[in-house]
Amino acid sequence: MAFVFWFGVFVLLSIWPSVRCSDLPRGAIETACRDRYLLVTTQLSFAGNEPRFEAIDADGVHPITKQYGSECGYMFSILPLSGHAELRASYFSCHTDNQDDEVFTFSFNLITIDAKGVETTYTVNANCSLPLPWSPREVSCEENYMEVSVRGDVSGLPGTKADNWTAALATAHSSATSTWQVMFQQEGQQLTPMSLSEARELGYVFYLTQGRLVFRSPYTPGSVMGSVTMVNGMLVEMVYPILVSRQRWVVIMVDLVVACSTDEGMYDGAGLVWQTPTLLSPLVSGLFGLESSNISMGVDGQLLDEPITAERGYSLDIGDTTVQISIPFNAAGGYRKSFVMNNMYHEFYVVRLYYEQTFMDDSGVETRLRLHRPMNTPLLIQHISIINQTVLEDRVFTVYLGNLSYDVDLVAVKLNGHNFTIPEANKSGLVITMVPQPNSTLHAYILRVPFDAVIHKLYPTEGLLEYxxxxNYTLVILPQEEPYFYLASVVAQFNDVFPPVFKGVCNEKSISFQMDHKPFDYLWEVGVGPYRLTPNLAAKRGYVMRNDSKRLTLEVPLFSVGFTYKDINLKQFRGTFEILSRFPKTLEVKSSLAKACLFQTTEVIVCSTEGVMTVVSMILAIPGSEPSRTSLRDSTCMPQAMDDTRVLFSFRLDTCGTRVQFDYQHLTYENEITIEHTSQSVEAPVSTRVTVRCVYPLSGLYKLFAYRRFEADSPGFGTILTRVPVKN
Structure with a gap:
């Protein structure tokens, strides 16, 4: 179940190009003496190349390869933590100086290689004193080997069925020599003695210390003298060697059976579960009164007391036949490792379980079992959590991005299409903060974006405003800095948000508008036609505009740009001025007020968008004038209405003799009102001509040229020029 590319012994397969020695960096390499092994941990940067160890003794330097480590009592592994590796060396490892089984001296070379291919060698030395007295028999179940040691004065230790022991004894009497030999007990096979050197060639190591006899076996070696058996439904690997030697008439036999549970654990959706038989029958079968006296658990090679295991959520269930250990996902003591696959964030959770059990037989002889077992979940798709923590009154988006492992960093964000690195974001008024996640080893990021920054604003329905x-988060998986992109969107809504409301009042010669300011008025712009109402536009057109913190007022004088006129007669006409509220970006009109007022007619000229000129002209000031004898340049074009003081003409711009003039920006239509009258100074009749003119911007008359149809985008600008007397 374990991932071999994260755990396993580093195999020396290469010849490195260059080597240099270096002093040990402070804190980069640490050693710790544990109950039965030395622990060496390193935080040195690997630069993509795994380090390796060499054991040193009086005979020279010995590279610790995968096979050599399993035969000689070394376990080297790379942990999920970036740049973290460790070596566990048994007190009985091959090149350790052993003083009376009490003091153990270690010497290693740690070799790293940088990105340029240059090797650096660090020397690691350590001395360990035995912290806990040896039990008569001790079994160590490492990740890559099994080891058993027995007290030198103990023979025929528990673990052998009587009939098996009788068969071994008979073989030993008939074939044993004065030199030590070994027989491997296997189900259904005849016992065959072999020399210790022959056993060493098969991967099995035997040696005698000052007071202990040690046997070490890799798991399932190439020439298998061991076996895998089922105990209470669980796999147990066993190697059963019997050492024999004839000393004159005495045959010495030592039982070195070793057995380890090989259960790799499982992930049940909530955490990791590991099981082992309560009694390992290969170690204890056939013994009356033998029982398990104590069981403890821990992680990373250290046992934990019950309060700590309870606090972390670990459980240790001891039954008559099975011991079960459960560790919840992401519990303290484990490690999470992240991956990116198809831009999906995956991870697995790893626990390096440590298990210790003691057995006691009815004679008081103790067997102590210690087991190291890495367990990990399968690759899991990890769902990042997004929480919108925005408080509307703060007018700042606050977004929580959580459930990130220690090896995931946020390096950039794209906000509504705008890219920011983390430093750029913080310089731009945005705030991105990394925070620890409560009660876990995870961390999170909080992003704060003011509403007036790069936020999109939408007014989807009347009264509803959405920000x-x-x-787009850019995350990287360390140490390889593999990128991962995560998309999220958040929305903040405000209700009862309406466009500005205007009130209009008719004056004698103007229309006045008033708008009381509200909190969200800034979302809209006030417009007149296609133009935004600004102080500059108001001054240019002659509007009177005042704007303070409470309200906006606008007075529009009659005949200003933006007025439209209807129902013109000699007494009155209707003038209309429209003011708009719209979105600045889309210019979508959300509300408007077209205020129409009746004004008294004096002298008026109106140039309509349909190409009609309407003129009311005063003739009272011309003595002897006769309204009935008033016409345009085309004398057949007579007034539509008249009284004693005024005449009203309304005609199409392509009729009644109207002249057309062009310049680069305007199209000017011009006609004349001819008023015939008598003069005391002149005996003949006299005519007075009044020039009337409509001017249209060329840019608003594209339909006139494209379709030969007069249609202007806006009314033209009309003028009535000075009267000119003319003799008939």
């Missing part, structure tokens, strides 16, 4: 933020 939206599309976020």
């Amino acid at each position: 939206s933020l599309e976020i």
Whole structure:
């Protein structure tokens, strides 16, 4: 179940190009003496190349390869933590100086290689004193080997069925020599003695210390003298060697059976579960009164007391036949490792379980079992958590990105299409903060974006305002800095948000507008036609505009740009001025007020968008004038209405003799009102001519040229020029 590319012994397969020695960096390499092994941990940067160890003794330097480590009592592994590796060396490892089984001296070379291919060698030395007295028999179940040691004065230790022991004894009497030999007990096979050197060639190691006899076996070696058996439904690997030697008439036999549970654990959706038989029958079968006296658990090679295991959520269930250990996902003591696959964030959770059990037989002889077992979940798709923590009154988007492992960093964000690195974001008024996640080893990021920054604003329905933020997080998986992109979007809504409301009042010669300011007025712009109402536009057109913190007022004088006129007669006409509220970006009109007022007619000229000129002209000031004898340049074009003081003409711009003039920006239509009258100074009749003119911007008359149809985008600008007397 374990991933071999994260755990396993580093195999020396290469010849490195260059080597240099270096002093040990402070804190980069640490050693710790544990109950039965030395622990060496390193935080040195690997630069993509795994380090390796060499054991040193009086005979020279010995590279610790995968096979050599399993035969000689070394376990080297790379942990999920970036740049973290460790070596566990048994007190009985091959090149350790052993003083009376009490003091153990270790010497290693740690070799790293940088990105340029240059090797650096660090020397690691350590001395360990035995912290806990040896039990008569001790079994160590490492990740890559099994080891058993027995007290030198103990023979025929528990673990052998009587009939098996009788068969071994008979073989030993008939074939044993004065030199030590070994027989491997296997189900259904005849016992065959072999020399210790022959056993060493098969991967099995035997040696005698000052007071202990040690046997070490790799798991399932190439020439298998061991076996895998089922005990209470669980796999147990066993190697059963019997050492024999004839000393004159005495045959010495030592039982060195070793057995280890090989259960790799499982992930049940909530955590990791590991099981082992309560009694390992290969170690204890056939013994009356033998029982398990104590069981403890821990992680990373250290046992934990019950309060700590309870606090972390670990459980240790001891039954008559089975011991079960459960560790919840992401519990303290484990490690999480992240991956990116198809831009999906995956991870697995790893626990390096440590298990210790003691057995006691009815004679008081103790067997102590210690087991190291890495367990990990399968690759899991990890769902990042996004929480919108925005408080509307703060007018700042606050977005929580959580459930990130220690090896995941946020390096950039894209906000509504705008890219920011983390330093750029913080310089731009945005705030990105990394925070620890409560009660876990995870961390999170909090992103704060003010509403007036890069936020999109939308007014989807009447009275509803939405602020939206599309976020593309750029995360990297360390140490390889593999990128991962995560998309999220958040929305903040405000209700009862309406466009500005205007009130209009008719004056004698103007229309006045008033708007009381509200909190969200800034979302809209006030417009007149296609133009935004600004102080500059108001001054240019002659509007009177006042704007303070409470309200906006606008007075529009009659005949200003923006007025439209209807129902013109000699007494009155209707003037209309429209003011708009619209979105600045889309210019979508959300509300408007077209205020229409009746004004008294004096002298008026109106140039309509349909190409009609309407003129009311005063003739009272011309003595002897006769309204009935008033016409345009085309004398057949007579007034539509008249009284004693005024005449009203309304005609199409392509009729009644109207002249057309062009320049680069305007199209000017011009006609004349001819008023015939008598003069005391002149005996003949006299005519007075009044020039009337409509001017249209060429840019608004594209339909006139494209379709030969007069249709202007806006009314033209009309003028009535000075009267000119003319003799008939």
